[in-house]
Amino acid sequence: APAGGRVLHHAGALQRWAGNDSAYRTALDRFAREHPRLPPALQAAIAARDHETLLSQSHRLRGLAANLGLEQLAASLATLEQACASPGPATAQQLDATLGTLLTQWPAALAAIARLAPPALPAATENAIDAPAARQAASTLLHALRRGELDDAAQAQLQQAMGAQADALAPLLHAIDDFDFPLAQSLLHGLLATFTPESP
Amino acid sequence: MNARARPVILVVDDESSNLQLLRQILQNDYALLFAKDGARALELARQERPALILLDVMMPGMSGHDTCRQLKAAPLTAAIPVIFVTALNQPEDETRALEAGAVDFISKPFNAAVVRARVRSQLTIKRQADAMRELSLTDSLTGVANRRHFYDIAIGKLLQARHSRNHYALLLVDMDRFKHVNERLGQLAGDALLQEAAARLRRVLRDGDVLARFGGDAFVLLLCEVASEERLAAVAGTILDALRQPFAPAAGAAILATASIGIALYPRDGQSVDALLSGADSAMAGAKTARDSFRFYDMALNLSSARSLELQGRFEMAMRENEFCLHYQGKFDTARGHIVGLEALLRWDHPHHGLIFPNEFIGLAEETAAILALGNWSIAAACRQLAQWRQDGLPLVPVAINISARQLRDPQLLATVTRCLAAHALAPALLELEVTESCFIDDISQAREVLERLRALGLVISLDDYGTGYSGLSHIRLLPIHTLKIDRSFIRDIAIDRNDAMIVASTIGLAHGLGLRVVAEGVESGDGRCAPGTGAGHVRPLCNRMHT
Numbered sequence: 001a002p003a004g005g006r007v008l009h010h011a012g013a014l015q016r017w018a019g020n021d022s023a024y025r026t027a028l029d030r031f032a033r034e035h036p037r038l039p040p041a042l043q044a045a046i047a048a049r050d051h052e053t054l055l056s057q058s059h060r061l062r063g064l065a066a067n068l069g070l071e072q073l074a075a076s077l078a079t080l081e082q083a084c085a086s087p088g089p090a091t092a093q094q095l096d097a098t099l100g101t102l103l104t105q106w107p108a109a110l111a112a113i114a115r116l117a118p119p120a121l122p123a124a125t126e127n128a129i130d131a132p133a134a135r136q137a138a139s140t141l142l143h144a145l146r147r148g149e150l151d152d153a154a155q156a157q158l159q160q161a162m163g164a165q166a167d168a169l170a171p172l173l174h175a176i177d178d179f180d181f182p183l184a185q186s187l188l189h190g191l192l193a194t195f196t197p198e199s200p
Numbered sequence: 201m202n203a204r205a206r207p208v209i210l211v212v213d214d215e216s217s218n219l220q221l222l223r224q225i226l227q228n229d230y231a232l233l234f235a236k237d238g239a240r241a242l243e244l245a246r247q248e249r250p251a252l253i254l255l256d257v258m259m260p261g262m263s264g265h266d267t268c269r270q271l272k273a274a275p276l277t278a279a280i281p282v283i284f285v286t287a288l289n290q291p292e293d294e295t296r297a298l299e300a301g302a303v304d305f306i307s308k309p310f311n312a313a314v315v316r317a318r319v320r321s322q323l324t325i326k327r328q329a330d331a332m333r334e335l336s337l338t339d340s341l342t343g344v345a346n347r348r349h350f351y352d353i354a355i356g357k358l359l360q361a362r363h364s365r366n367h368y369a370l371l372l373v374d375m376d377r378f379k380h381v382n383e384r385l386g387q388l389a390g391d392a393l394l395q396e397a398a399a400r401l402r403r404v405l406r407d408g409d410v411l412a413r414f415g416g417d418a419f420v421l422l423l424c425e426v427a428s429e430e431r432l433a434a435v436a437g438t439i440l441d442a443l444r445q446p447f448a449p450a451a452g453a454a455i456l457a458t459a460s461i462g463i464a465l466y467p468r469d470g471q472s473v474d475a476l477l478s479g480a481d482s483a484m485a486g487a488k489t490a491r492d493s494f495r496f497y498d499m500a501l502n503l504s505s506a507r508s509l510e511l512q513g514r515f516e517m518a519m520r521e522n523e524f525c526l527h528y529q530g531k532f533d534t535a536r537g538h539i540v541g542l543e544a545l546l547r548w549d550h551p552h553h554g555l556i557f558p559n560e561f562i563g564l565a566e567e568t569a570a571i572l573a574l575g576n577w578s579i580a581a582a583c584r585q586l587a588q589w590r591q592d593g594l595p596l597v598p599v600a601i602n603i604s605a606r607q608l609r610d611p612q613l614l615a616t617v618t619r620c621l622a623a624h625a626l627a628p629a630l631l632e633l634e635v636t637e638s639c640f641i642d643d644i645s646q647a648r649e650v651l652e653r654l655r656a657l658g659l660v661i662s663l664d665d666y667g668t669g670y671s672g673l674s675h676i677r678l679l680p681i682h683t684l685k686i687d688r689s690f691i692r693d694i695a696i697d698r699n700d701a702m703i704v705a706s707t708i709g710l711a712h713g714l715g716l717r718v719v720a721e722g723v724e725s726g727d728g729r730c731a732p733g734t735g736a737g738h739v740r741p742l743c744n745r746m747h748t
Contacts, residue, residue, distance in 0.1 A: 018224040018312050027217040059258055060215060063287040066309030067221050074309070148210070148233035148244045150223070178216045179234050 005071025007105075008112035013069025025116060026177060028068055032113045035061075038106040046080075046099045049092060055084040070109045076101050127163030134161035135195045142188045145181045206231045207323055208248060212241040212267070213256035213285060218308070222254060222285070225312045226319065238262030242270055245277045252322055254306070257286040257297065265300040272301035279329075281322045285310075339413040341391055342398035350412030354422050354473045357410065361466050362555060363527055364425060365545060368466040369432050370476035371421040372484050373401065373439060376458045376491045378417035385455065393447050393455060400442040404435065420477070427687070429465070429496070436461050436494035444492065460487035461494035469497040471554050507553070511561055514550075515570035519577055523549050526581050528599070531719065541598045541632065544582050546574070558602075566606055575607035580620050582631065587624035598660055600632035605639040608647050614654060628658030634685070636664050644678070652680045662719070666707070676714070683717040 017024040042061070045053040062077035076098055083094045137158035144151035155176065159166045172191070175184040210233045211222050219234050226232060233248055235241040239262060245253060253271065257264035264284055271277045284297040284305035297305050303325075304318055337349035345353065354370075361368040375381075375397060382390035394417060401411050401419055410422040421439075426432045439461060446454035462484030464470055469479040479497035486495040518524060524546060531541040548556040565571040582599045590596055607613055621628055633654060639647050651661050662683035663676060676684070686704060708718045 016225075016310055016312055017221060018228075020224045023220060023224050027220050031217065056258060059287055063308040064215055064217055066287070067217055147248060148235055148240070150232070150234070177220075179219050179236055181234070181236075181240075 005075055007070070007072055007108050008116075009069040009071050010116065012071075013067070016067065016069070024068075025118060028113045028116065029118050030177065031064065031068055031070075032110055035106075036110065038102050042102075043099065046095045049095070051084040051087050051091075054095075055081060058084065065109075070112075072105050073102070073109050076105055129163050129165050130161040131195050134158055135192060137161055138188050138192050138195075142185060142192070145176075145185050145188070148181065150176065207251040208233060209319065210235065210241060210244055210248070210250040210253045212236075212238070212253065212259075212264070214259040215256070218256065218285070221310055222315065225310065225315050229316070230319070238264070238267035238270075241267055242274075242277070245271055245280060246274070249276070250280060251326060252319060253280055253282045254285050254319070255282050255302070257284050257293070265296060268297075268300040268302055279333075281326050283318060283322060339398075342395050342413050344398050344402070344419070345410065345412040347412060347414050350410060350414070350420060350422075351473055353410050357408075357422055357424055358466060358471070358473065361424070363529065363545070365557075366424075367426040367429065367432060369423045369426060370464045370466070370470075370473070370480050371423060371436065371439070371494075372462040372477070372480035373419040373421060373443075374460050374462075374484060374488070375417040375443070376460055376488075378457070381455060381457065389455065393457060396447050397443055397457075397459075400445075401439065404439050404442055420480075432463065432465075433494070433496075436463060440492060440494065458492035460484060460491055462487055462497065463494060464497040467555050467557060468560055508564055511548075511550075511556070512564045512568065512570075515561075515565060515568070515574070518548060518550070519573060521551075523551065524574070524577060524581075525549055526578065526585065528585075531597075531600070539597055541600060543600045543634075544578060544602075546578060546602070562604070566604060571604050571606050572610055572612075575604055575610075576616050578602070579617060579631070583620040583624050583626055586626055586630055596630055598630050598632045600634050600660075600662065602664065603633045603635050603639070605636075605647075608635060608639050608650055613650060614657070617654065617659065618657065629660060632660035632662055632683075634662050634664040635681075637666070648679055655680045655682075662717075676716075681716065683719055684711045685719040 014021060014024055017027075039057070039061070042054070042057050044050075045057060058077045058080040062074050062081055065071075065077060066074040080095065080098050080102075083091050083098070137154045140154040141151050141158060144154065155173075159169060159173075162169060169191075172184055172187040175181075175187060206229065208231045209226060211219055211226075212235045213219050213222070214236050216236075219236070223232055223234075233244055233250060235244050237259060241253070241255065244250075255264045255268060259267075262270075264286070268282050268284070271280060271282060281303045282301060284300075284302045285308065286293065286297070286305055287308040294305065303322055306315055306318055337346060337352075338344065339346045357368065375393070378390065378393075381393055394413070397417075398411070398413065398419065401421065405411055405421065405423075408424045410424075412420045414420055423432065423435060426435065440459060443457065443459040446456055448454050462480040462482065464476040464479030464483060466476060470476040483495040483497040487493050526544040527547055528542040528544055530539045531543060532538070533540045546558050546562075548558075548561055550556050562571070562574075565574050578601050582601050586596055586599060603613075610616075617628075617631065617633075620626075621631065633651075635647070635651070655661050660683065661679075661681045662685055663679065663681050664685050665687045666676075666684050684707075686707060711718050
């Protein structure tokens with residue numbers, strides 16, 4: 001991204017997200033939750049002139065920021081990454097200067113994210129839990145996750161079947177959203193254990 | 201997400217938002233699998249064989265490059281194209297990616313159109329490569345496997361056969377007087393006949409069997425997991441019947457053709473594809489003299505009686521030299537999908553003749569007292585193995601051992617079993633003795649008494665190969681058995697033969713009524729119609745050579 005890029009290039013990023021605004025906002029939301037400030041590990045690595053750590057961290061964050069349309073962050077992180085890829089006499093000064101820029105850019109990026117409305121959550125219903133339907137949906141979802149697959153339909157059915165208790169699924173939905181399949185599977189196992197078996 | 205008709209792509213990235221983004225870009229056109237690290241990616245690639253892998257380069261733990269190298273090094277995953285997904289953008293990054301075995305790479309931040317175009321392009325190349333590969337493996341005239349492909353598959357099947365209790369047989373099928381068809385009716389008619397013959401042979405085969413054309417009018421079949429030689433003969437008869445039906449060419453009168461078949465059995469007639477081919481070829485010579493017939497490779501013409509004498513004379517030494525071993529095959533609870541027991545299968549690893557299956561030597565052993573020593577050896581070996589597993593901290597499941605009729609009449613049997621269990625402090629329920637219906641021919645009351653005492657000791661008793669003999673369930677009711685094992689010749693054909701399916705269903709119902717457990721031998725379809733089952737298709741048998 002060019003040095004003079006935007007804080008948050010919503011339209012450009014949305015195109016990258018195949019126009020799926022909800023998925024895009026969810027990803028922005030997660031970024032804001034996971035990185036509420038310039039990561040201390042990155043700051044520490046700059047202070048310690050730990051080029052190797054910096055290289056991998058800035059590389060990862062640059063990709064993340066660029067995908068989300070956080071253009072200015074991405075540009076600064078790219079500067080950091082390049083400086084560490086081939087360190088020279090001016091590197092220390094470059095690192096310190098970029099740290100200064102990042103310390104300003106990070107809150108600006110978060111503020112821009114906050115200005116966009118967070119993703120809409122499915123409305124909770126007042127319905128009682130439909131245990132057979134929930135068990136069925138949870139099993140289907142578990143089966144998909146075991147083989148590394150997502151199943152939006154089963155996930156939606158599960159939320160629907162949980163009725164007023166759909167909020168209890170928040171940790172599961174976060175785990176799925178984070179592609180943390182082992183955690184999601186163990187949460188589903190826990191959920192399935194709460195249902196009484198269909199037949200002895 | 202389950203529309204598996206769509207190409208499957210495995211997306212690997214440690215960063216969730218990258219996975220999420222690629223998902224948005226690709227999910228409408230492809231079925232997607234996700235992994236957040238290299239190890240899981242390798243596992244999913246092996247398990248699901250995706251058409252394409254999008255692989256992040258910089259990941260903690262195993263890097264994308266290492267993951268790609270491992271994918272390329274493993275035969276199962278080597279052909280899956282890998283596109284690297286990377287924020288690296290130096291020319292040397294590109295070189296490294298290609299060196300690791302990637303076919304292309306996609307830069308971050310993603311451009312949706314570029315991602316789609318690259319993926320599409322690689323999938324097209326892959327499809328073309330697969331089609332080329334398919335062509336190089338099949339016989340262009342008939343569409344069946346060619347010689348090279350047959351060897352590849354057959355070698356793998358023979359490895360499976362080592363652990364099976366069933367027969368594997370190689371059949372050489374040769375059209376009779378095919379040259380005359382070509383000469384009199386022209387090559388086009390000859391080709392059409394071969395195509396139709398291949399189609400008919402295909403219809404006779406079951407899943408897992410292999411059909412190939414070796415050029416000319418010679419077809420080769422590898423029949424797997426056949427219950428008996430009689431069954432094999434029946435299949436050969438069916439093949440002859442199928443080929444005897446008139447061939448109707450597009451123009452002209454129907455052609456009447458017949459075929460001859462030479463049959464070689466693994467491992468008796470040969471232990472390699474070449475040896476079996478040579479055996480089947482010798483057998484073919486005999487079949488050709490009669491035409492429209494099949495012949496087994498006749499061991500008597502070669503070394504059968506000499507070999508029998510040799511084997512019979514070697515039992516004692518073979519036991520001393522530790523040539524016998526037990527292979528352990530898992531018994532599955534088909535409903536729950538876990539191992540509930542093991543079956544010990546006796547094998548003789550002969551220094552000159554290679555692996556010999558019990559159907560060749562048990563009969564010989566039964567002619568002498570060697571059968572008792574062999575039976576006692578099996579019990580001791582299984583107990584020792586159980587103790588070893590316990591020492592290794594493995595969970596123990598019951599091990600089933602076959603007991604011969606003669607051993608059941610051995611007054612020392614009870615003492616032998618007790619001694620072996622006590623020597624390793626094993627619970628009697630860990631040992632399951634399998635008897636066959638033939639054990640009860642001579643003296644049912646004596647056999648019953650011995651079994652009752654063994655059962656009282658705590659051992660599990662099961663009746664093996666039920667359905668091959670003559671005992672009705674009313675007869676069985678008198679015996680102190682826990683488990684009825686239905687013979688694989690029924691089970692094997694459940695899916696295709698309604699009669700067998702009915703016999704099995706009613707047997708299961710009646711046996712349950714008598715309070716017996718029912719085990720389906722050789723279950724491989726996993727349809728859960730009988731539980732539990734034993735099947736080499738489910739678990740690779742373990743081989744343990746035992747020292748007594």
